[in-house]
Structure formats: structure tokens, C-alpha cells
Amino acid sequence: MAEFLELNNISKFYGNIIALTGVTTTVNPGEVTCVLGDNGAGKSTFIKILAGVHQHDEGTLLMEGEDVRFNSPREALGRGIATVYQDLAMVPLMSVWRNFFLGSEPKTGMWPFRQIDIEGAKRIAKEEMGKMGIDIRDVEQPVGTLSGGERQSVAIARASYFGARVLILDEPTSALGVKQSGVVLRRIVEARDQGLAVIFITHNPNHAYPVGDRFVILNRGVSMGNWAKEELSQADLTQLMAGGAELEALQHELAQAGT
């Protein structure tokens, strides 16, 4: 059966630098595919290929069995691939509702007087956030005044409202505290249960393992493999991700996490 989104040996080169080679994985609705890797492992390149910011140089990207290549973010969005970036793709000085609808503003009125349907936009933003279980305080407040978790929530709610079928989350938990990370992980599960295909990029196996159905590990631009959850325990995941050299430091970190 054709997978919803299938990546075969995706590679990307910047001049003579190999940014990414041989990434193979599948993404399906109602599943969370985790992409793990340390800094500089090629995670960002991977996202940007899927989001249409960059184009892959080798390999094939199949969406519902069709070979695709996204030339711009708008094109990827058009196919239903929404990306929530690490910097959240938000404009901090703009209000929550303006950010929510940025790029796809609902409009009303005849042409010369065509304007944004502000009342409607505010109402929908508030409702959609409510559906995600977030009670936003005031949709007029600038996004810059929100906490990190709330910003993630706005971005995820926006993606699901605009009919995203694939939701790419770039390190959503990296800047967050323990409790807020938990909130974001819950959002990921909620998005999955709504039938979205989620690609969750992180460097924290402790966050990835509980929510993931499939794992891809990247190291220095090379794919280390592609596993389903049944094939892998959390310890394996940690081990694989760390590689040999960093193992000691990692054990230290784990000891801390265990206490």
C-alpha cells in the first residue's frame, strides 16, 4: 500500500558540503514520526526540504504515491504540509489573532473596500485555541508577550485550522520547561488523534519516545536508520542517538534525569 508521505534516500548538498544523505522514512496520518539528532545533524535541512524552503538534490519524495518537489513554502502549504518552526514563524509584535491568520486573512467587503474580517478572525482564533484546550487570555495581545508553550499552541492550532495534513514540529520542546514540554507533547498527541500526520523533530529521546510511532536518527547529516516503535526500546534510542563518544556525558545526564 502506498504510504501517505514516503521519503527515499533524500540527500541535500550545499556546494561541496553534504548536509543530508540517505534519509528514508514514512509518514502516515494518525502517526508521529520522530526525527532525532544532535546539533548539526541535519534536522533543519530535513525540515526545510519538506517545507519547501530548500529542494532535495537526490532521492525521491512521494506524497500519496506521487513524486513531488516543493519549490516554495506556499506550495508545501498548498499540499497540506504545515511547519511550526523553532522560531515559531511568528511575528512577536503582532497580536495573536493577526499571527493566527497571517498569510490567509479572512476577508469581507467589496473590492475597493475589501478588508480583513477582524471580528470573525478574532472569534475563530479564540475558538480554535479553545479546541486545542488553550484558553488564550486576550487575542489582541502581542505574541511576544506569550510564554513559549502558548506560542507553540498558537502555531499548532493555526496549522490544524488551515487544514494541514502533515504537521512538522521543529524542536518544539527545546526552549521549554518540564511542565510546558508536557503540555506541548499532549498537543502532539491531540493533533495525532485528530488524524494529522506529525513529524516531530527533537534532540531529546525522553520526549520523543513516549509520543513517537516511528523514529529516524540523524548524525552528521547521515541517516542512522529508520525504526518502528516495536523494534526499539527507549534505552536503544538513547544509545543510538548518543553514538560512542558522547556516551559518558549522556549517562551522566540520564543519571540526573533518573533522580
Added chain:
Amino acid sequence: MAEATTTNDSAASLPPVEDERLAHRGPVQQLLTRPEIGALIGAVGVWLLFWLVSETFGTAGGTANYLDVAATLGLMAVPVALLMIGGEFDLSSGSMTGATAVIVILLSSDTAELGGAGLSLHLAVPLSLAFALAIGWFNGTLVDKTSLPSFIVTLGTFFILIGAKLGFTKLFTNKVIAEGLDRSSGYEFWDNIFGARWVRNNHVWENEGWSNLWSSRDWAWSGLLIIGAVVLILGTMELAYARRERPILGGYLVSVFGAAVGAVGFIMLLNRDSTTSNWIFGAVTGAGVLVAVAGWCLARYQAAEREPVLSELDPRAGQYLIAGIVAIVGAVLIAMFMDSENADRLDFLIGTPGRAVLAIGIGATGVMAVLAALGRVSIGYPAIGAVVALVPGISYMVTVQGARAILFGGLAIAGVVLLSIAARRRGLAALFTLFTSVSVVGLAFFVRSEADSRKLRVELFTALLLIALILAASAVTRHIAARRSSAPPAPAHSPLARQIGLGLGLIAGLLSLIFELADSDGILYSIIMAAAKGGIVAFAVFALATLYRTLFTSDESVGRSLVFVGLGSVMLGISARLLFITNEELAVTRGQTRFGVGVMLFLAFAVLGAWVLARTQFGNWIFAVGGNKDASRSVGVPAARTKTTLFMLVSASAWVTGMVIAFRLNSVQADVGDGNEFRYIIVAVVGGCLLTGGYGSAIGAAIGAVIWGMITSGIGFATWNSNWRFLVLGALLLVAVLVNNYVRSQAEKVR
């Protein structure tokens, strides 16, 4: 109607968008988070300053003068502000204004005499627009493709334009000035567009009393005022009451009767030509309209339960009521019996003993003040001493005329305050506001009868009447709103509004004191005048804060829009009175003032810019590309197109400005406009734009331009040495920016 009730119902059933976790932010605090607030305060301050120091500044002539300066600046400042919000600069914008003007003249001038291509203006004008758009497109595309800072790219265009202007002008005309636009073909047509002016008399009321000259313009004026007031009342009714299912016929009859009386009064008003009859028939018209509206409301709207009448007030309130009435009656008696023409000093009343008391009082006050400062006695003692000194002091310094003013004003204000307290004691906030409104009317008439300067008399009178009208409307709304909501009524003024009001009042008072003292009729008179001016300013801010709160905390849109329309017509009516002129008036030989078409374009640009920015998708994109370009691109905003459009917008505006300049003078220097780009940027920053982009306001930039205009021409009006111009300009701009910063941070804190 069904619509209205649905709106009301849904507004009642829906939970408010506000959240309980938010500290309540009053409308004034919300207002303070707006980017243009610093500029607004600055503009009011600058206007007050020059209004106080110069006779001509506040007249139509003065207004035309500074608006003209503001317009040529503001035409560019608004689009430049949009570009800055979009995160870019255009340093070529200043020289572009001159470039389009030079191009048009060079293209259209007659080749034989002056050099130039000899094209018809019908070709030359569109060609110059095409040129401007092309440069804008070039700037935008280059900035986008190379990712170079727009600063560098447009600096290049800037130098190219300067060089090209000079070179081509010299080449064609052998001078550094391009001239002779009025000899081109098609001049008439284009001059009507870019060189148009509209004329009004400068102070039609001079020598005659301003209500004497009743002409067709006044039809528009009074008509709009009446319509505005009626719509205002209907709006407040709509806000407050449900409509009756079956209208009461009697109410319509009353309404028709009132309308008839009003019409008769209006016709009489137009046919008589004396001040007295104007006032009488004005009152008849007003009463007729009031009856008509009341009848209409009676017919259409559900009556509510009655407010407790005055006789039901508790005893303490009754005492205040009586005291208030006594004070007002006393004020009226004083006004009737004291001679307003008598300019003699009052000291003949007190003689030597009085002077002794004065000296003792002053001495005692001084001693007590020292003791109080040392902490030996309470602060009350010097106060008593001051009062002892004050009574003979007043009679020593003040004239009969002045004493009349002081006593009348003081008693009238005291009376109104006492009445207001009486109303307040019963929680009748609406009545309180109504009293305030009445007191403003009184103040208006007081100013009209007492003030020395014609300017003060007329302008203040109009302004005070408007405030009174708004207050009265607000009283109705407030009354109704208090009845509708079970929640306790909100405090009348937010602390912040009070502080700003008092602060501005204090500044106005001090400034006016300084300038009044310069050519004084007596120190005390100056002090009173200063206090009055300061008080008026403070009061206006209070009143506006009250109005704002009353109007904007309710959700019902039908009534609200009616209220807006009403207010709009009232203001339009007053500006019709002040700005437009009829043929009859033109026939009278008086000083005339001309407003250039640039002023109108400028206002249009400001409104359009504000609308685009706040309400349209393009405006949203401007904020987005300036705030975070990559982020906005990734959610599908065409960032490159948005920025290029902005650059082209700036060039197109430069073309408009260039045309206005060219058709005003018919000749331009080759270097006209060079260096103005920094003014545009400064003005935009004063108006609240961030240099880093992503935040700002078009209206703010427009206000900034007006500030600039007021300062440059105000210094001339004030007959100050114009060498100080840039010093004052710099200082005031700095202050505006600081106020901007400070107020914004304060407002955020209160949140």
C-alpha cells in the same frame, strides 16, 4: 427592529472576549498603548504653546500656513512610515519628489525658449509617474534580490537622482532651475488638479460678532449640527432601549409638532439678522428639535422606570442642592449688577486698613510657612494667612471688571460643583455628567462675554459648546448604561487620564501664565486666565476620557455606529462653519485664507494609510514583513512583493508631492527635496514607528508632520528669532519620542 434586538441579545448571551485573568484595562490605558499617542500629546502641547503665544497661530490663516508645511511633509511621511513598518528605508524619497517635478517641467517646457522637450503635460505628467514607479520598483527589487540593506541601495539611488537632476537641468536650461511650467500646453487641466486651492475668509466674525453673518454656509452648519445631535440621541436610545412592538401614535404627533416648531424657528433664524434674534430663534429651533426627538423616542422605544426625582433626595443631598442653587443665583446677580466695562481697580473699596491687612497677612503667611516647613505648625496656618492676604490682595490688584469675572466664574463653578455633588450623592452619575455639561455651556458663554481676545472668545466658545454637547450625549448613554448593567458603575475617570489631564492643564496654565505676564492687565488677572486655560485643558481631557469610557465599553453596534455618525455630523457641521466660505462672504472685503490641495491630499493619505495598515490584508503583511520577514514568508506571505509594492508606493507619493510642489511655484530648483528623506523618517519616528520595523502608525506619522509644520511656522508667528527654529524643533522632537517611549512603557506596566 429585529436586527437591533438580535445584536443586543447575542451581545448579552455571549461571554465577553475579555478574560478574567486580565487586569482590567480602561480604554484610556488601551489608548495609551497605541503607537501614535506620544505624537498626539506632543501635537496638542505644541498647538497650545503657539496658541498661547501668538494671536495669528490659531486663526484660519495660521492653520493654513502650518498645514501647508505639514502637507508637503506628511504626503511623504505616511508612505515612508508604511515602508518603515515594513522594515525598510528609502533614502531616495526626498530627492525623488524634486526629480518628478524637474522631469515634468523639463519634458513640457518649450524647447525654443527655455530648453526642454516641449511635450504636452498630458504626456509629461503620466511619464513622470512611470519614472517614479520604475525607480521604486528598481529599489524594491534590488533590495530584495541582493538582500543588501535598503539603506545602502537607496543611498545609491539618492546620489544618482541628485546628480541626474542637476546635470539634466543644467544641460537643458543652462541654469540650475527648471521653470516655466505655466507656459506648457495642458497647464490649465493639471493646475486644476495639483494647484487647486480652496478659499475661506480669515475670521469672518471680525468687527461684527460672529453670529451676525448668516449665509448659506450656515445652512449646512446648523443643519449638520441638528442632524448630528438627533442621530446622536437616536443612537443612544438604540443602545439602551428596546423598540416598541407597536409605536404610540401620540408620540409621533408630538414629534411632528416639535419638528414644525423647529422648522419655524429655523426659517426665522435665517431671515433675521441680529445677534439677539439669532440666539432666540436658535433656541426655538433647538427646543423644537428636542421635542421632535423626544416624541419620536416616546413613540418608538420602550419606556424605562423613572429615575428618582430631586425631591426624593436625602437631606444632605438637599443641602448641597440648595447651596448650589444659591451660588448660581448669586453668580447671575453679580454678573447683572457689576459693571463689566469698568476697568478701575477695586482698591478704593478697602483703603489703607485693607492694605495694612494685606501686609500683615503676607507677613504672617511667610512666618507660618517657615514654621510649617520646620515642622513646628501644621500646614493649615500658612493657608489661613494666605487667605487673609488674598481678600485685600484681590481688591488691590484686580479691576471691577476682573472682580466680576472672578466672582461670577467662581460662584458659577462652585454652584455647578455643589449641584453635581448633590446628584452624585444619589448615585445619579448621568445627572452628574449632565450638570457638568451645563456648566461647560455656562463656561462657554462666560468666555464669550468676558474674554478679551476675539480669538479666545470664538474658538473657545465653539470648542466648549462641542464638549458640552458631547458630554450631554454621554450623560444620556451613561445613565442608560448604568441602568442596564447590574454591576456598579465604573469610576468616572481612570487615574491615568486624571494624571494626564492635570499634567497638561498644569503645563498649559504655566505657559499661559508666563505669556500673560508679559503684557499683563495685572498679575492676578494673568493668574486667573492661566488657571482658566489650564483648567479647560484638564477638563477637556477628563471629559474625553469619560466619553471614551462610556461609548466604548458597550457592545451594541447599531447604536454605537449611530453615535459615531452623530458625532461625525456635529464635527462636520462645526468644520463647515469654520472652513468653508460662501459667495456672500467672499464679497465682503476681508482677509482671505487659501488652503492648498496638498492639505486635502495629505489628510486623505493619512486616513487611507491608517485604514490600509489596520484593516487590510496588505496592512497585515506590512507589519509581518517588518516584524519577522522569514516567519511571514514561511506562512505564505509574499514578502518580496509586499516590499517592492511599498517602495513603489513611496515613489508614487513622491510623484504626488513633486506635482504639488511644481504646480504651486511653476518652477523648481534642481535640488528641491534633497535631504527631506531624513525629515520623513524623523516624523515617522515621532509618530511612533520603530526604526527596526514591525511597529508604528500612519496616523502617527501624519500627526508628526503636523507637529513639524506647527513648529516651523509657529516660531514665525510667535515672532521669535527663527535662528532658534532647529533648537526648538530638535528639543520638541526629542520630547515627543521620549513621551512616546515613557507612555508606552507605563501603559504596558499597568497591564
